[in-house]
Amino acid sequence: MSEQYSILYLDDEEDNLTSFKAVFRRNFKIYTAQHAREALELLSANAIDLVISDQRMPGISGVEFLEKIHQSYPHIIRMILTGYSDMQAIIDAINKGKIYHYITKPWKFETLKVILDNAFETYTLRQKNALLEEEKKLLLIKTLQQEKEKVISQYEILKNQINPHFLFNCLNTLASLIGTDPEKAIKFTTRFSRMYRFILEYGDQPLISLEKEMELINTYLYLQQLRFGDYLRLNPDIKNTSYCVPPFALQLLVENAIKHNIVSDTYPMEIKIVQNDNSLTVTNRIDKKTVAEPSSGIGLQNLKQRYQLLGASDVVITNENGFFTVVIPLIQET
Secondary structure: OHHHOEEEEEOOOHHHHHHHHHHHOOOOEEEEEOOHHHHHHHHHHOOOOEEEEEOOOOOOOHHHHHHHHHHHOOOOEEEEEEOOOOHHHHHHHHHOOOOOEEEEOOOOHHHHHHHHHHHHHHHHHHHHHHHHHHHHHHHHHHHHHHHHHHHHHHHHHHHHHHHHHHHHHHHHHHHHHHHHOHHHHHHHHHHHHHHHHHHHHHOOOOOEEHHHHHHHHHHHHHHHHHHHHHHEEEEEEOOOOOEEEOOOHHHHHHHHHHHHEOOOOOOOEEEEEEEEOOEEEEEEEOOEOOOOOOOOOHHHHHHHHHHHHOOOOOOEEEEEOOEEEEEEEOEEOO
16 A cells, blocks of 8 residues: 555755665655755655655755645645754754654664554545545535525425415405406406516515515505405504515415405404514404305415525414414514
């Protein structure tokens, strides 16, 4: 396994280079250089795994040379070789050159061979760990991308439920008006076409401004008041329209209130929309119809799932003391 590794040895004494190459050429691919400039040229032209540098050399010390190597080739193993017992040089080599091992002269083949083998074992493990970390990072990115695509897909499915749901209920309203008041049915059709253009314009967005959502609510309320007159009232208390909501969130809640309750002179319907900091509370009195309209249960479940996919707070639904209340989070514009 060791034959795959390459070593660059820098030393200004040619005899040291010759003996080192003669001893280790069977085990490693050996490059030698007498000058730092020559060593750097070899580094730029060849794949070097380990560099050994003599400490005392003219022009540049081994520590200074290894410091350069550390800056330009941080992955290369670095060792320093010296015949001087200079503790400060050892400290400098460790701190500046980030050396793997400090070798003293005269070195012995068996001892140095063990040091080199251990160094390459560490080098191999480091490479494998780096590869595993990279694979882990790529896997995490891929997983996050898949999760994002899944969330987008789920959100698109949920959004696509809204338009048919809304259209179905509006057509039911139109059908009832045609039989009882054809003139109102014509007005309803005109306003409904405007509202549906609004839906087509904003329906593909994950969020819509509260201001736009209130415009939609007012248009929808006009459509319903053609049917119910003054027996249907909306009482909004909105202080700050700079927030956002999922498209048709409020419209769906108003629609549900009308669909499931009596709206008449005896049981007038008032729907309150109150802003509390970063949420909206939608409330209506419960006056259930004697004959309940068919319900798929899609609306509220859809709304809760859309908020979950947006990573927002939960939608809170309560049915108590004769009132039906839904609290939906407001989302800050980004």
